[in-house]
Amino acid sequence: MSIVVLLLATAWTAHHAVVAFEFDPKTTSRLTIVWIVLFLVFILQTFMYHLERPRKMTPRIARRLNELHVAIIVPAYNEDPGYLKAGLESFLRQTRLPSSVHVVDDGSKNTDYADVRAWWEPAAHAAGVKTTWQRVPNGGKRHAQAHAVRVSPDAEIYITCDSDSIFAPNAVEQVLIPFARPRVQSVAGLIVAANVRANWLVRITDLWFVVCQLVDRSGQSAVGAVMVNSGPLAAYRAAVVRDNLDS
CATH class of the missing domain: 1.20.5 (Single alpha-helices involved in coiled-coils or other helix-helix interfaces)
Known part of the structure:
Protein backbone atom coordinates (compact mmCIF):
# COMPACT_ATOMS: atom_id res chain seq x y z
CA MET A 1 0.00 0.00 0.00
CA GLU A 52 17.72 9.25 8.66
CA ARG A 53 18.91 6.05 10.32
CA PRO A 54 19.38 6.14 14.11
CA ARG A 55 22.58 4.49 15.22
CA LYS A 56 22.06 1.08 16.78
CA MET A 57 23.23 0.58 20.33
CA THR A 58 25.95 -2.03 20.78
CA PRO A 59 27.64 -3.16 24.01
CA ARG A 60 30.80 -1.28 23.01
CA ILE A 61 28.92 1.96 22.33
CA ALA A 62 26.91 1.52 25.54
CA ARG A 63 30.11 1.26 27.60
CA ARG A 64 31.52 4.42 26.03
CA LEU A 65 28.33 6.40 26.60
CA ASN A 66 27.93 5.16 30.17
CA GLU A 67 31.34 6.62 31.02
CA LEU A 68 30.26 10.14 30.04
CA HIS A 69 29.41 12.67 32.74
CA VAL A 70 25.91 13.78 31.75
CA ALA A 71 24.57 16.90 33.47
CA ILE A 72 20.94 18.03 33.23
CA ILE A 73 20.34 21.79 33.47
CA VAL A 74 16.97 22.90 34.87
CA PRO A 75 16.18 26.65 34.84
CA ALA A 76 13.00 27.56 36.76
CA TYR A 77 11.09 30.83 36.94
CA ASN A 78 7.68 31.07 38.63
CA GLU A 79 7.00 27.44 37.69
CA ASP A 80 4.25 25.47 39.35
CA PRO A 81 6.06 23.40 42.03
CA GLY A 82 4.08 20.32 41.02
CA TYR A 83 5.34 20.43 37.43
CA LEU A 84 8.92 21.04 38.58
CA LYS A 85 8.76 18.08 40.97
CA ALA A 86 7.26 15.84 38.27
CA GLY A 87 10.17 16.68 35.98
CA LEU A 88 12.77 16.01 38.65
CA GLU A 89 11.09 12.70 39.48
CA SER A 90 11.34 11.68 35.83
CA PHE A 91 15.13 12.14 35.98
CA LEU A 92 15.36 9.54 38.74
CA ARG A 93 13.31 7.02 36.72
CA GLN A 94 15.73 6.98 33.78
CA THR A 95 17.11 3.75 32.36
CA ARG A 96 20.41 5.65 32.27
CA LEU A 97 20.62 8.00 35.25
CA PRO A 98 22.20 11.42 34.73
CA SER A 99 25.49 11.99 36.50
CA SER A 100 24.32 15.30 37.91
CA VAL A 101 21.31 17.65 37.89
CA HIS A 102 21.66 21.40 38.36
CA VAL A 103 18.56 23.43 39.24
CA VAL A 104 18.69 27.23 38.91
CA ASP A 105 15.85 29.29 40.40
CA ASP A 106 15.95 32.38 38.19
CA GLY A 107 14.68 34.79 40.85
CA SER A 108 11.15 33.41 41.04
CA LYS A 109 8.66 35.77 42.69
CA ASN A 110 5.77 33.37 43.33
CA THR A 111 7.64 30.69 45.27
CA ASP A 112 11.06 29.62 46.53
CA TYR A 113 10.39 25.90 45.88
CA ALA A 114 11.40 25.08 49.45
CA ASP A 115 9.27 21.93 49.61
CA VAL A 116 10.52 20.66 46.26
CA ARG A 117 14.12 21.30 47.20
CA ALA A 118 13.71 19.60 50.58
CA TRP A 119 12.45 16.47 48.79
CA TRP A 120 14.79 16.59 45.81
CA GLU A 121 18.21 16.85 47.40
CA PRO A 122 17.90 13.70 49.60
CA ALA A 123 16.19 11.80 46.74
CA ALA A 124 18.97 12.65 44.30
CA HIS A 125 21.64 11.73 46.86
CA ALA A 126 19.95 8.38 47.50
CA ALA A 127 19.94 7.66 43.75
CA GLY A 128 23.63 8.55 43.42
CA VAL A 129 22.94 11.66 41.36
CA LYS A 130 24.98 14.74 42.22
CA THR A 131 22.95 17.94 42.41
CA THR A 132 23.19 21.68 42.98
CA TRP A 133 20.42 24.18 43.62
CA GLN A 134 21.06 27.86 43.02
CA ARG A 135 18.87 30.93 43.40
CA VAL A 136 20.09 33.85 41.30
CA PRO A 137 18.71 37.29 40.34
CA ASN A 138 16.33 37.13 37.40
CA GLY A 139 18.26 37.34 34.15
CA GLY A 140 16.38 35.11 31.76
CA LYS A 141 16.59 31.45 30.81
CA ARG A 142 19.98 31.62 29.07
CA HIS A 143 21.64 33.30 32.04
CA ALA A 144 20.14 30.70 34.38
CA GLN A 145 21.53 27.93 32.16
CA ALA A 146 24.94 29.63 32.16
CA HIS A 147 24.98 29.58 35.97
CA ALA A 148 24.38 25.83 35.88
CA VAL A 149 27.21 25.34 33.39
CA ARG A 150 29.66 27.20 35.61
CA VAL A 151 29.00 24.93 38.59
CA SER A 152 29.39 21.73 36.55
CA PRO A 153 32.92 21.85 35.09
CA ASP A 154 33.18 18.05 34.95
CA ALA A 155 30.23 17.59 32.58
CA GLU A 156 30.93 16.10 29.14
CA ILE A 157 27.33 16.28 27.89
CA TYR A 158 24.78 18.91 28.88
CA ILE A 159 21.08 18.13 28.60
CA THR A 160 18.88 21.22 28.68
CA CYS A 161 15.17 21.23 29.45
CA ASP A 162 12.34 23.44 30.62
CA SER A 163 11.10 23.58 34.20
CA ASP A 164 7.95 21.66 33.18
CA SER A 165 9.69 19.05 31.02
CA ILE A 166 8.91 15.45 31.96
CA PHE A 167 11.31 12.94 30.42
CA ALA A 168 10.25 9.56 29.08
CA PRO A 169 12.04 6.78 31.01
CA ASN A 170 14.55 6.17 28.19
CA ALA A 171 15.05 9.82 27.20
CA VAL A 172 18.61 10.21 28.51
CA GLU A 173 19.67 6.84 27.13
CA GLN A 174 18.28 7.58 23.67
CA VAL A 175 19.49 11.17 23.39
CA LEU A 176 23.05 10.00 24.07
CA ILE A 177 23.23 7.41 21.28
CA PRO A 178 24.01 9.83 18.40
CA PHE A 179 27.04 11.10 20.37
CA ALA A 180 28.74 7.81 19.53
CA ARG A 181 29.66 9.65 16.31
CA PRO A 182 32.40 12.18 17.10
CA ARG A 183 31.09 14.68 14.54
CA VAL A 184 27.72 15.00 16.33
CA GLN A 185 27.77 18.06 18.57
CA SER A 186 24.10 18.36 19.50
CA VAL A 187 21.00 16.16 19.59
CA ALA A 188 17.35 17.20 19.52
CA GLY A 189 14.74 15.35 21.55
CA LEU A 190 11.19 14.60 20.45
CA ILE A 191 8.61 16.76 22.22
CA VAL A 192 4.92 15.95 22.73
CA ALA A 193 2.35 17.88 24.75
CA ALA A 194 1.36 16.42 28.11
CA ASN A 195 -2.09 18.01 27.90
CA VAL A 196 -2.78 16.72 24.39
CA ARG A 197 -6.25 15.55 25.40
CA ALA A 198 -7.29 18.96 26.74
CA ASN A 199 -9.08 20.17 23.61
CA TRP A 200 -8.98 20.04 19.80
CA LEU A 201 -6.75 23.11 19.51
CA VAL A 202 -4.06 21.44 21.63
CA ARG A 203 -4.40 18.20 19.64
CA ILE A 204 -4.01 19.98 16.30
CA THR A 205 -1.06 22.04 17.56
CA ASP A 206 0.65 18.95 18.94
CA LEU A 207 0.08 17.07 15.67
CA TRP A 208 1.65 19.93 13.70
CA PHE A 209 4.56 20.14 16.15
CA VAL A 210 5.32 16.41 16.11
CA VAL A 211 5.12 16.22 12.30
CA CYS A 212 7.56 19.14 12.05
CA GLN A 213 9.98 17.22 14.23
CA LEU A 214 9.61 13.87 12.48
CA VAL A 215 9.67 15.31 8.94
CA ASP A 216 11.42 18.70 8.84
CA ARG A 217 13.97 18.05 11.56
CA SER A 218 14.61 14.44 10.55
CA GLY A 219 15.18 15.57 6.96
CA GLN A 220 17.73 18.10 8.18
CA SER A 221 19.31 15.50 10.45
CA ALA A 222 19.90 13.21 7.47
CA VAL A 223 22.44 15.75 6.18
CA GLY A 224 23.70 16.76 9.65
CA ALA A 225 22.26 20.27 9.62
CA VAL A 226 19.42 20.64 12.12
CA MET A 227 18.72 24.38 12.34
CA VAL A 228 16.67 24.57 15.55
CA ASN A 229 16.97 22.41 18.64
CA SER A 230 14.33 21.42 21.21
CA GLY A 231 14.10 23.71 24.23
CA PRO A 232 12.30 21.13 26.42
CA LEU A 233 14.88 18.41 25.61
CA ALA A 234 18.23 18.97 23.91
CA ALA A 235 21.73 17.63 24.43
CA TYR A 236 25.09 19.27 23.65
CA ARG A 237 28.74 18.39 23.93
CA ALA A 238 29.95 20.36 26.92
CA ALA A 239 32.93 21.86 25.08
CA VAL A 240 30.62 23.53 22.55
CA VAL A 241 28.57 25.12 25.32
CA ARG A 242 31.58 26.33 27.28
CA ASP A 243 33.25 27.78 24.15
CA ASN A 244 30.12 29.86 23.49
CA LEU A 245 29.05 30.61 27.04
CA ASP A 246 29.81 34.34 26.90
CA SER A 247 27.66 34.82 23.80
Whole structure:
Protein backbone atom coordinates (compact mmCIF):
# COMPACT_ATOMS: atom_id res chain seq x y z
CA MET A 1 0.00 0.00 0.00
CA SER A 2 2.86 2.38 0.78
CA ILE A 3 4.42 1.72 -2.62
CA VAL A 4 1.10 2.39 -4.38
CA VAL A 5 0.65 5.66 -2.50
CA LEU A 6 4.20 6.77 -3.32
CA LEU A 7 3.73 5.91 -7.01
CA LEU A 8 0.53 7.95 -7.14
CA ALA A 9 2.26 10.84 -5.36
CA THR A 10 5.15 10.66 -7.83
CA ALA A 11 2.78 10.73 -10.80
CA TRP A 12 0.92 13.69 -9.35
CA THR A 13 4.21 15.49 -8.66
CA ALA A 14 5.38 14.99 -12.25
CA HIS A 15 2.07 16.24 -13.60
CA HIS A 16 2.16 19.27 -11.30
CA ALA A 17 5.71 20.12 -12.39
CA VAL A 18 4.86 19.87 -16.09
CA VAL A 19 1.82 22.11 -15.69
CA ALA A 20 3.75 24.62 -13.59
CA PHE A 21 6.52 24.93 -16.17
CA GLU A 22 4.09 25.72 -19.00
CA PHE A 23 4.67 29.45 -18.80
CA ASP A 24 2.10 31.75 -20.34
CA PRO A 25 2.71 35.48 -19.75
CA LYS A 26 -1.02 36.15 -19.88
CA THR A 27 -2.06 33.64 -17.26
CA THR A 28 1.03 32.80 -15.21
CA SER A 29 1.81 34.66 -12.01
CA ARG A 30 5.24 36.14 -11.47
CA LEU A 31 5.44 34.01 -8.36
CA THR A 32 5.33 30.75 -10.32
CA ILE A 33 9.08 30.25 -9.84
CA VAL A 34 8.68 30.78 -6.09
CA TRP A 35 5.86 28.24 -5.86
CA ILE A 36 7.84 25.70 -7.89
CA VAL A 37 10.94 26.08 -5.72
CA LEU A 38 8.95 25.78 -2.48
CA PHE A 39 7.07 22.78 -3.80
CA LEU A 40 10.31 21.01 -4.72
CA VAL A 41 11.79 21.83 -1.30
CA PHE A 42 8.79 20.33 0.48
CA ILE A 43 8.86 17.20 -1.68
CA LEU A 44 12.61 16.82 -1.11
CA GLN A 45 12.18 17.25 2.63
CA THR A 46 9.39 14.68 2.72
CA PHE A 47 11.65 12.07 1.15
CA MET A 48 14.81 13.07 3.03
CA TYR A 49 13.47 12.13 6.42
CA HIS A 50 13.35 8.51 5.26
CA LEU A 51 17.14 8.66 4.97
CA GLU A 52 17.72 9.25 8.66
CA ARG A 53 18.91 6.05 10.32
CA PRO A 54 19.38 6.14 14.11
CA ARG A 55 22.58 4.49 15.22
CA LYS A 56 22.06 1.08 16.78
CA MET A 57 23.23 0.58 20.33
CA THR A 58 25.95 -2.03 20.78
CA PRO A 59 27.64 -3.16 24.01
CA ARG A 60 30.80 -1.28 23.01
CA ILE A 61 28.92 1.96 22.33
CA ALA A 62 26.91 1.52 25.54
CA ARG A 63 30.11 1.26 27.60
CA ARG A 64 31.52 4.42 26.03
CA LEU A 65 28.33 6.40 26.60
CA ASN A 66 27.93 5.16 30.17
CA GLU A 67 31.34 6.62 31.02
CA LEU A 68 30.26 10.14 30.04
CA HIS A 69 29.41 12.67 32.74
CA VAL A 70 25.91 13.78 31.75
CA ALA A 71 24.57 16.90 33.47
CA ILE A 72 20.94 18.03 33.23
CA ILE A 73 20.34 21.79 33.47
CA VAL A 74 16.97 22.90 34.87
CA PRO A 75 16.18 26.65 34.84
CA ALA A 76 13.00 27.56 36.76
CA TYR A 77 11.09 30.83 36.94
CA ASN A 78 7.68 31.07 38.63
CA GLU A 79 7.00 27.44 37.69
CA ASP A 80 4.25 25.47 39.35
CA PRO A 81 6.06 23.40 42.03
CA GLY A 82 4.08 20.32 41.02
CA TYR A 83 5.34 20.43 37.43
CA LEU A 84 8.92 21.04 38.58
CA LYS A 85 8.76 18.08 40.97
CA ALA A 86 7.26 15.84 38.27
CA GLY A 87 10.17 16.68 35.98
CA LEU A 88 12.77 16.01 38.65
CA GLU A 89 11.09 12.70 39.48
CA SER A 90 11.34 11.68 35.83
CA PHE A 91 15.13 12.14 35.98
CA LEU A 92 15.36 9.54 38.74
CA ARG A 93 13.31 7.02 36.72
CA GLN A 94 15.73 6.98 33.78
CA THR A 95 17.11 3.75 32.36
CA ARG A 96 20.41 5.65 32.27
CA LEU A 97 20.62 8.00 35.25
CA PRO A 98 22.20 11.42 34.73
CA SER A 99 25.49 11.99 36.50
CA SER A 100 24.32 15.30 37.91
CA VAL A 101 21.31 17.65 37.89
CA HIS A 102 21.66 21.40 38.36
CA VAL A 103 18.56 23.43 39.24
CA VAL A 104 18.69 27.23 38.91
CA ASP A 105 15.85 29.29 40.40
CA ASP A 106 15.95 32.38 38.19
CA GLY A 107 14.68 34.79 40.85
CA SER A 108 11.15 33.41 41.04
CA LYS A 109 8.66 35.77 42.69
CA ASN A 110 5.77 33.37 43.33
CA THR A 111 7.64 30.69 45.27
CA ASP A 112 11.06 29.62 46.53
CA TYR A 113 10.39 25.90 45.88
CA ALA A 114 11.40 25.08 49.45
CA ASP A 115 9.27 21.93 49.61
CA VAL A 116 10.52 20.66 46.26
CA ARG A 117 14.12 21.30 47.20
CA ALA A 118 13.71 19.60 50.58
CA TRP A 119 12.45 16.47 48.79
CA TRP A 120 14.79 16.59 45.81
CA GLU A 121 18.21 16.85 47.40
CA PRO A 122 17.90 13.70 49.60
CA ALA A 123 16.19 11.80 46.74
CA ALA A 124 18.97 12.65 44.30
CA HIS A 125 21.64 11.73 46.86
CA ALA A 126 19.95 8.38 47.50
CA ALA A 127 19.94 7.66 43.75
CA GLY A 128 23.63 8.55 43.42
CA VAL A 129 22.94 11.66 41.36
CA LYS A 130 24.98 14.74 42.22
CA THR A 131 22.95 17.94 42.41
CA THR A 132 23.19 21.68 42.98
CA TRP A 133 20.42 24.18 43.62
CA GLN A 134 21.06 27.86 43.02
CA ARG A 135 18.87 30.93 43.40
CA VAL A 136 20.09 33.85 41.30
CA PRO A 137 18.71 37.29 40.34
CA ASN A 138 16.33 37.13 37.40
CA GLY A 139 18.26 37.34 34.15
CA GLY A 140 16.38 35.11 31.76
CA LYS A 141 16.59 31.45 30.81
CA ARG A 142 19.98 31.62 29.07
CA HIS A 143 21.64 33.30 32.04
CA ALA A 144 20.14 30.70 34.38
CA GLN A 145 21.53 27.93 32.16
CA ALA A 146 24.94 29.63 32.16
CA HIS A 147 24.98 29.58 35.97
CA ALA A 148 24.38 25.83 35.88
CA VAL A 149 27.21 25.34 33.39
CA ARG A 150 29.66 27.20 35.61
CA VAL A 151 29.00 24.93 38.59
CA SER A 152 29.39 21.73 36.55
CA PRO A 153 32.92 21.85 35.09
CA ASP A 154 33.18 18.05 34.95
CA ALA A 155 30.23 17.59 32.58
CA GLU A 156 30.93 16.10 29.14
CA ILE A 157 27.33 16.28 27.89
CA TYR A 158 24.78 18.91 28.88
CA ILE A 159 21.08 18.13 28.60
CA THR A 160 18.88 21.22 28.68
CA CYS A 161 15.17 21.23 29.45
CA ASP A 162 12.34 23.44 30.62
CA SER A 163 11.10 23.58 34.20
CA ASP A 164 7.95 21.66 33.18
CA SER A 165 9.69 19.05 31.02
CA ILE A 166 8.91 15.45 31.96
CA PHE A 167 11.31 12.94 30.42
CA ALA A 168 10.25 9.56 29.08
CA PRO A 169 12.04 6.78 31.01
CA ASN A 170 14.55 6.17 28.19
CA ALA A 171 15.05 9.82 27.20
CA VAL A 172 18.61 10.21 28.51
CA GLU A 173 19.67 6.84 27.13
CA GLN A 174 18.28 7.58 23.67
CA VAL A 175 19.49 11.17 23.39
CA LEU A 176 23.05 10.00 24.07
CA ILE A 177 23.23 7.41 21.28
CA PRO A 178 24.01 9.83 18.40
CA PHE A 179 27.04 11.10 20.37
CA ALA A 180 28.74 7.81 19.53
CA ARG A 181 29.66 9.65 16.31
CA PRO A 182 32.40 12.18 17.10
CA ARG A 183 31.09 14.68 14.54
CA VAL A 184 27.72 15.00 16.33
CA GLN A 185 27.77 18.06 18.57
CA SER A 186 24.10 18.36 19.50
CA VAL A 187 21.00 16.16 19.59
CA ALA A 188 17.35 17.20 19.52
CA GLY A 189 14.74 15.35 21.55
CA LEU A 190 11.19 14.60 20.45
CA ILE A 191 8.61 16.76 22.22
CA VAL A 192 4.92 15.95 22.73
CA ALA A 193 2.35 17.88 24.75
CA ALA A 194 1.36 16.42 28.11
CA ASN A 195 -2.09 18.01 27.90
CA VAL A 196 -2.78 16.72 24.39
CA ARG A 197 -6.25 15.55 25.40
CA ALA A 198 -7.29 18.96 26.74
CA ASN A 199 -9.08 20.17 23.61
CA TRP A 200 -8.98 20.04 19.80
CA LEU A 201 -6.75 23.11 19.51
CA VAL A 202 -4.06 21.44 21.63
CA ARG A 203 -4.40 18.20 19.64
CA ILE A 204 -4.01 19.98 16.30
CA THR A 205 -1.06 22.04 17.56
CA ASP A 206 0.65 18.95 18.94
CA LEU A 207 0.08 17.07 15.67
CA TRP A 208 1.65 19.93 13.70
CA PHE A 209 4.56 20.14 16.15
CA VAL A 210 5.32 16.41 16.11
CA VAL A 211 5.12 16.22 12.30
CA CYS A 212 7.56 19.14 12.05
CA GLN A 213 9.98 17.22 14.23
CA LEU A 214 9.61 13.87 12.48
CA VAL A 215 9.67 15.31 8.94
CA ASP A 216 11.42 18.70 8.84
CA ARG A 217 13.97 18.05 11.56
CA SER A 218 14.61 14.44 10.55
CA GLY A 219 15.18 15.57 6.96
CA GLN A 220 17.73 18.10 8.18
CA SER A 221 19.31 15.50 10.45
CA ALA A 222 19.90 13.21 7.47
CA VAL A 223 22.44 15.75 6.18
CA GLY A 224 23.70 16.76 9.65
CA ALA A 225 22.26 20.27 9.62
CA VAL A 226 19.42 20.64 12.12
CA MET A 227 18.72 24.38 12.34
CA VAL A 228 16.67 24.57 15.55
CA ASN A 229 16.97 22.41 18.64
CA SER A 230 14.33 21.42 21.21
CA GLY A 231 14.10 23.71 24.23
CA PRO A 232 12.30 21.13 26.42
CA LEU A 233 14.88 18.41 25.61
CA ALA A 234 18.23 18.97 23.91
CA ALA A 235 21.73 17.63 24.43
CA TYR A 236 25.09 19.27 23.65
CA ARG A 237 28.74 18.39 23.93
CA ALA A 238 29.95 20.36 26.92
CA ALA A 239 32.93 21.86 25.08
CA VAL A 240 30.62 23.53 22.55
CA VAL A 241 28.57 25.12 25.32
CA ARG A 242 31.58 26.33 27.28
CA ASP A 243 33.25 27.78 24.15
CA ASN A 244 30.12 29.86 23.49
CA LEU A 245 29.05 30.61 27.04
CA ASP A 246 29.81 34.34 26.90
CA SER A 247 27.66 34.82 23.80
